[in-house]
Amino acid sequence: MPPADAPAASDAVPPEPADVDPDPRPGPRDPGTAAVPSGTGTEDTLDLKLTEELLALIGEDRSRAAARRDPAAELLGDPATWPGATTEAGVFHLVPVVLERDLAVLSRWMNDPAVAAFWELAGPESVTADHLRPQLEGDGRSIPCLGVLDGTPMSYWEIYRADLDPLARHYPARLHDTGIHLLIGGVKNRGRGVGTTLLRAVADLVLDNLPRCGRVVAEPDLRNTPSVSAFLSAGFRFSAEVDLPDKRAALMIRDRTYRDHL
Numbered sequence: 001m002p003p004a005d006a007p008a009a010s011d012a013v014p015p016e017p018a019d020v021d022p023d024p025r026p027g028p029r030d031p032g033t034a035a036v037p038s039g040t041g042t043e044d045t046l047d048l049k050l051t052e053e054l055l056a057l058i059g060e061d062r063s064r065a066a067a068r069r070d071p072a073a074e075l076l077g078d079p080a081t082w083p084g085a086t087t088e089a090g091v092f093h094l095v096p097v098v099l100e101r102d103l104a105v106l107s108r109w110m111n112d113p114a115v116a117a118f119w120e121l122a123g124p125e126s127v128t129a130d131h132l133r134p135q136l137e138g139d140g141r142s143i144p145c146l147g148v149l150d151g152t153p154m155s156y157w158e159i160y161r162a163d164l165d166p167l168a169r170h171y172p173a174r175l176h177d178t179g180i181h182l183l184i185g186g187v188k189n190r191g192r193g194v195g196t197t198l199l200r201a202v203a204d205l206v207l208d209n210l211p212r213c214g215r216v217v218a219e220p221d222l223r224n225t226p227s228v229s230a231f232l233s234a235g236f237r238f239s240a241e242v243d244l245p246d247k248r249a250a251l252m253i254r255d256r257t258y259r260d261h262l
Contacts, residue, residue: 090150199234219249235262
C-alpha cells in the first residue's frame with residue numbers, strides 16, 4: 001500500500017515506543033565484573049576481571065547467535081510451521097505461496113469480477129506476479145499464503161506487520177500489530193459464513209503463534225459490506241474509518257485481551 005500522510009483521529013490509543021530491545025534479557029551490571037552474594041543475604045560487587053580469552057569466547061558466541069537469527073522469522077515467524085485449525089468448515093492451513101506453483105490459480109481468482117472490484121489486480125498472470133514478488137523477495141514483513149481447506153486451496157491471505165506498513169501512518173499503531181488481507185476464491189465458498197469462520201481461525205493462528213502480537217488488524221474497503229460484516233462476526237471490532245491512498249477503509253481490530261469474549 002503506498003504511503004500517505006494524515007493519521008486517523010479515532011481510537012486514539014498512544015502508540016507503544018518503537019525502540020524496544022528485541023532481546024529483553026538483562027545484561028551484566030558492569031562489563032568485566034560479577035556480583036557475588038555475601039553471607040548476610042546482600043550482594044557485594046567484587047572486582048573480578050574477565051580474561052581477554054573469555055571475553056573473546058563470549059563475543060564469538062554472540063556472533064554465532066546473530067548469524068543464526070533469521071530477520072524474517074523475527075518479524076512474522078513461519079506460517080508453514082503453524083498447526084492447522086479445526087473449524088466448522090473443515091481443517092484449515094495457511095501455506096506460504098510458491099510463485100511457480102500457485103500463480104495460475106491466484107491470477108484466476110484475481111480476474112473474478114467480485115474480487116477485481118476491490119483488489120484491482122485483474123489482467124494477465126504478470127499482474128498478479130508483480131504483486132507477489134515484492135513480498136516473496138522482501139524482508140519478511142508480509143507473507144502471502146494460500147488458504148487450504150481440507151486439502152483444497154480456496155482462499156488467499158497476506159499476513160503482514162501492520163506497524164511496519166504504510167497503514168501505520170493512518171492509525172495509532174502498536175508495536176507488533178499484525179494485519180491480514182484475504183480473498184475467498186470460488187463462488188461456492190462465499191455467502192455461507194466460510195469467510196467469518198476462517199477470519200476467526202486465522203486471527204487465532206496469528207495470536208497463538210506470535211506471542212508479542214497484541215492485536216490483529218484489517219482494513220477492508222468500506223464499500224465491501226459483506227467483508228466488513230464478516231470481520232465483525234469473527235470477533236473484530238470496528239475502530240475507525242480511515243482514508244488510505246486507494247480507498248476509504250474500515251479499520252477492524254481483534255484484541256488479544258478480548259479474544260475469548262468476542
